[in-house]
Amino acid sequence: MTENPKALWTPDEARLNHSRLADYQHWLEMNHGLRFADYPALWTWSVDRLADFWESIWRYFDIRHSMPYTAVLDAERMPGARWFEGARLNYAEQVFRHHLDEPDRPAIISRSELRPTAELSWSEFRRQVAAMAASLKRMGVMPGDRVAAYLPNLPETAVAFHACAAIGAVWSSCSPDMGSASVVDRFSQIEPTVLLAVDGYRYGGKDFDRLDVVRSLRRSLPSVRHLVLLPYLDAQASLEDAAEWKALIANDAEPAFEQLPFDHPLWIVYSSGTTGMPKPIVHGHGGVLIESLKAHGLHGNLQADDRFMWYSTTGWIMWNSQMMGLLLGATLCIYDGNPGHPDLGVLWRFAEEAGITFFGAGAAYYAGCMKAGLKPRELADLSRVHSLGTTGSPLPPEAYDWIYREFGPGVLLVGISGGTDVAASFVCGCPTLPLYAGEMQCRALGVAVYAMDEQGRPLEDEVGELVVTKPMPSMPLYFWNDPGGKRYHDSYFDTYPGWWRHGDWLRITPRGGAIIYGRSDTTINRHGIRMGTSEIYRVVEALDEVQDSLVVDLEYLGRESWMPLFVVLAPGAVLDDALKQRINRHIREALSARHVPNEIIAIGAVPRTLSGKKMELPVKKILLGMQADQAASRDAMANPESLDVFIDLARQRQAAAA
Structure with missing residues (x-):
């Protein structure tokens, strides 16, 4: 998956000199004789010498306390690790x-x-x-x-x-x-x-x-x-x-x-x-x-x-x-x-x-x-x-x-x-x-x-x-x-x-950066190829006609999976055959033919939590037949009315399968 992208931002000398991270590294050198060639080396030390690292944060930021700690960390275990006991x-x-x-x-x-x-x-x-x-x-x-x-x-x-x-x-x-x-x-x-x-x-x-x-x-x-x-x-x-x-x-x-x-x-x-x-x-x-x-x-x-x-x-x-x-x-x-x-x-x-x-x-x-x-x-x-x-x-x-x-x-x-x-x-x-x-x-x-x-x-x-x-x-x-x-x-x-x-x-990434591909419990698994939903959203929402989108992969016992793509259209846009073909072509070219949806459906809004996360798993559960009030709490949603279209769709599919 290696690629060689161009940096969008690089710190100049003034930014480096003004950074608290650079000051912290200077403090480590002056107080503990520790020098690091680059950030990856600093990160490696911070996780290899966990107690030393967190004690350095305590001291660098001069955390106020009335009683000192007796130990930084009792054991590197999870759950149950105890930090800074006595403080x-x-x-x-x-x-x-x-x-x-x-x-x-x-x-x-x-x-x-x-x-x-x-x-x-x-x-x-x-x-x-x-x-x-x-x-x-x-x-x-x-x-x-x-x-x-x-x-x-x-x-x-x-x-x-x-x-x-x-x-x-x-x-x-x-x-x-x-x-x-x-x-x-x-x-x-x-x-x-x-x-x-x-x-x-x-x-x-x-x-x-x-x-x-x-x-x-x-x-x-x-x-x-x-x-x-x-x-x-x-x-x-x-x-x-x-x-x-x-x-x-x-x-x-x-x-x-x-x-x-x-x-x-x-x-x-x-x-x-x-x-x-x-x-x-x-x-x-x-x-x-x-x-x-x-x-x-x-x-x-x-x-x-x-x-x-x-x-x-x-x-x-x-x-x-x-x-x-x-x-x-x-x-x-x-x-x-x-x-x-x-x-x-x-x-x-x-x-x-x-x-x-x-x-x-x-x-x-x-x-x-x-x-x-x-x-x-x-x-x-x-x-x-x-x-x-x-x-x-x-x-x-x-x-x-x-x-x-x-x-x-x-x-x-x-x-x-x-x-x-x-x-x-x-x-x-x-x-x-x-x-x-x-x-x-x-x-x-x-x-x-x-x-x-x-x-x-x-x-x-x-x-x-x-x-x-x-x-x-x-x-x-x-x-x-x-x-x-x-x-x-x-x-x-x-x-x-x-x-x-x-x-x-x-x-x-090879540069030490990180990319999040969405929740692993809502993964798209098409013909053995697993993919995070965010990769599909990136491609679909790049189109001017699409404001927002949601995709779920419905896996049925004894039947082929069905992967619908739901799109919120921009004002004036129409989900006609031409737009559907454009969406499918973009997915096929950017991702793979396996990830072309079985159906594209226009909706008014993507269901979201109060913190703005797309509610893929609740929608998936509703479409698989779970009662809506068991799949999602409307009171915990930013737009509870957005679930109605999925409830209606689930009923239609259940009736058609009967």
Whole structure:
């Protein structure tokens, strides 16, 4: 599979000298006498000498702690590795060490469809967090108690999260665009003592009242002792027995940070929940802290003078990831609302207003801008942007090319792929390496990730299962309410015992870069040729007439497989025979004749999760005959109505086969 692509971006001397990764390597040489010829040599050391590497991250970033650790790592085993035993620290304390001498510096710059652009200074942010932390303690919230948040992506949400972290409460959030059943599925498993909720929100120019949903949540969560309401849609909104948000931040408490073990729970996040009950995944204070400093600091090159945005909702791990930017002292720039309303330029205009230097979004957003023929630099002054981040699904090479046509060679595209499961990236960007179209630049430091065949043998320049062979500090502590850890073990360690199997197809290129080919459990297997779905999407969505697509390979016992391709057409396009022939020809020429679909069907929208992932497996299950409510939870979807066409198609096929 070897090819020789041209680099789209190469770091110049100024970029290299300004990079935190170069400074870290200099620090290793000065303090430990370690020199590395190139990034691959540094990565190899980081996974071969795992404990030494993570201890160097602790020391390089000067992690604040009240008690020292007795050992970095007890054993290189999974699951069950124990990191930095004996250490006591607090995630929020690491955040608030920054900008003490610059109280008016903005900590958060925010905008939403309901609010104009506004700034929250570091001093006011610190004051509000201290006040809310004190109020939660007065409510009786203790370390380990769960606080559930049904809130949009607002400064108040960031304040509440850091207040919980400061007192050792365990944070868990859902976005208010999620329906009550989906939220109850998540929060009921963790039995929160406090519920923080919003009265409503605006999205795409439409108002959504959520007071009845909040009432329903309160009834469905008997563990909740206190309800706190944030009036957002209506400034006068109130609920019976609910405390007022402004009352919780009205006191003048001094900042205080509960000193906690390294593995004390920080937050609970959830698997997609599109099939079955969502898994409550618990991450720890120390693991998230040290991983985030490494990832954002070394790989993202995020620094204290940056203004950092990653468009997200509070139901996606990228919201948590954006919060981590504060650990480096960066200013967070957050937007709440529809990124396509009133048009796709709204986020780019916000980037100009906020002076954003690092702009992140899901791959689907960039692909949408490309398809729409958008020219971001004609819409807004983006001269301060030095990095663009992408994740959520594989970004096709054509989108890489579009970004570099529109932004020029001075901007680094930082592609990452990891997951909610680990609150980290397996493969990611690097400010000291060239960038090639379609690739993430490298394997992350300290992450022993490989493409493996079915026998557990590493593959070179071939597609295989994404497997991690050594523990990471940010791997889940456990799943909540999972006695004996069976559900946790079965989710990641049943295929390769002792190794983490993530469920993605991965190829490590001869340059050390990485390409993700989609989920391995939705692989297309045509006549013995296995292929990730993203390869088909790349070819199909390169056509101007196709905005989006979804493909599934239906394998029937005793019958030939049937592989339909579903396409969302661009405005004005028609799926006639000529377009079908063009699509098939492109697939045949770019991939193989085996991967030409049996049928091409036009649909209104591709079903997607709230985090923007295409729902291939639920669609496959529906078309194979599973009841829709068993195959997918509509409350966990961004566009639940999009399933209807597949339900109707399944009925038609079942009737025809009868």
